[in-house]
Amino acid sequence: MNTRRVVAIARKDWIEVRQNKYAWMPMLILPMIFVVLMPLVFTLILPALAVDPQDVLSSDQDIEFFINQMPEAMLRHIDLDKPMEAMIVTMLGFLFAPMFLILPLMYATIIASESFAGERERKTIEALLYTPASDAELLLGKVAAAAIPSLAATWIGFVIYTLILNIAPYAHFQRIWFPLPTWWPLIFWITPALVVLGIALTVIISAKVQNFLGTYQTSGSVVLLVVALFAGQITGALYLSVMVEMIIGAVLWVAAGVLGLVAVRTFNRKALLAGSKQ
Numbered sequence: 404m405n406t407r408r409v410v411a412i413a414r415k416d417w418i419e420v421r422q423n424k425y426a427w428m429p430m431l432i433l434p435m436i437f438v439v440l441m442p443l444v445f446t447l448i449l450p451a452l453a454v455d456p457q458d459v460l461s462s463d464q465d466i467e468f469f470i471n472q473m474p475e476a477m478l479r480h481i482d483l484d485k486p487m488e489a490m491i492v493t494m495l496g497f498l499f500a501p502m503f504l505i506l507p508l509m510y511a512t513i514i515a516s517e518s519f520a521g522e523r524e525r526k527t528i529e530a531l532l533y534t535p536a537s538d539a540e541l542l543l544g545k546v547a548a549a550a551i552p553s554l555a556a557t558w559i560g561f562v563i564y565t566l567i568l569n570i571a572p573y574a575h576f577q578r579i580w581f582p583l584p585t586w587w588p589l590i591f592w593i594t595p596a597l598v599v600l601g602i603a604l605t606v607i608i609s610a611k612v613q614n615f616l617g618t619y620q621t622s623g624s625v626v627l628l629v630v631a632l633f634a635g636q637i638t639g640a641l642y643l644s645v646m647v648e649m650i651i652g653a654v655l656w657v658a659a660g661v662l663g664l665v666a667v668r669t670f671n672r673k674a675l676l677a678g679s680k681q
Contacts, residue, residue: 405536405537408534408535408536408540408544409540409543409544409547410544410547411544412536412540412544412545412547412548413544413545413547413548413551414548416514416517416518416544416545416549417548417552419517419518420513420514420517420518420548423517429509429513430509430510430513430556433505433506433509434556434560437499437502437503437505437506437560437564438506438563438564438567439563439567441495441499442495442564442567442568442571443567443571445490445491445494445495446491446495446567446568446571446572447571447572449490450487450572450575466493466498466637468638468639469493469497469498469636469637469639470483470493472639472642473497473642474642474644476644476645477497477585477642477644480492480496480580480583481493485575487572487575488572488575488576491568491572491575491576492580492583495568495581496568496580496581496583496586497583497585497636497643498636498637499633500585500586500589500636500643501629501633501636501643502629502633503560503561503564503589503590504589504593504594504597504628504629504632505626505629506556506557506560507553507554507557507594507597507598507601508597508601508625508626508628508629509626510549510552510553510556510557510598511549511550511553511597511598511601511602511605512601512602512604512605512622512625514548514549514552514553515545515546515549515601515602515605515606515609515622516605516609516618516622518545518548518549519545519605519606519609519618520608520609520612520614520618538670541670542606542666542667542670545606546606549598549601549602549605550598550599550602553598553601554594554595554598557590557594557598558590558594561582561586561590565581565582568580569581584645585643585644585645585648587645588645588648588649588652589643589648592648592649592652593648593651593652593655596652596655596656596658596659597625597628597655597659599656599659599663600625600655600658600659600662601622601625602666603659603662603663603665603666604622604625604662604666605618605622606666606669606670607662607665607666607669608621608622628655632651
């Protein structure tokens with residue numbers, strides 16, 4: 404295994420992603436919504452508009468049910484005697500937590516789609532396939548090109564989210580309250596599994612789909628997993644406690660491992676070369 408070749412392949416893919424506006428624009432817009440805009444709305448804008456937090460918590464039956472059925476281990480972090488604090492913790496600490504998982508999935512599928520199908524679409528893959536790099540080095544380089552920035556961007560986003568949630572509403576909390584215990588497995592156990600899962604699925608799909616947008620749209624369907632977690636939590640069917648997250652993460656790692664093995668078998672130099680000529 405030649406590390407320099409792996410790094411060179413990954414670096415080349417990063418440059419090409421920056422040149423594709425369809426790749427980097429969603430990677431800027433969604434984090435701004437989930438990491439910056441949404442927490443600022445709930446911590447600064449709503450209080451400035453004199454919105455009654457009690458109305459926010461009680462106006463929606465789903466939210467009210469969510470709080471009433473919440474496990475004790477999670478409920479103890481919510482002080483219902485302090486409506487503003489309770490609203491922020493409920494919304495940003497628990498309810499919208501699964502939506503944060505959209506970020507690693509989005510990064511992984513966009514970069515991997517650009518790395519495989521995008522390069523084939525631009526007719527630049529032939530030169531790469533004729534290089535001395537082995538199949539293993541090609542695959543590892545492209546996986547690294549998608550996995551490293553996906554994890555780095557998600558974790559940086561988590562740090563920014565943490566700073567906003569502790570600084571912006573400090574007048575109400577008078578303490579550092581975030582991250583909650585449920586966020587540690589969400590970010591450092593489930594997120595890497597989703598990244599691997601998204602990349603493996605994209606590799607498999609890219610063997611069949613010949614263009615970037617088609618591959619991204621197809622592999623992006625895995626975001627339904629996040630939607631299912633959000634729906635399960637808001638309906639009270641599934642609460643993302645630490646134990647539940649550990650189990651979900653284990654299942655995702657198994658699925659990622661299985662799809663990863665399929666992806667390794669799917670990634671074939673001759674097949675990619677043949678696909679680029681279609």
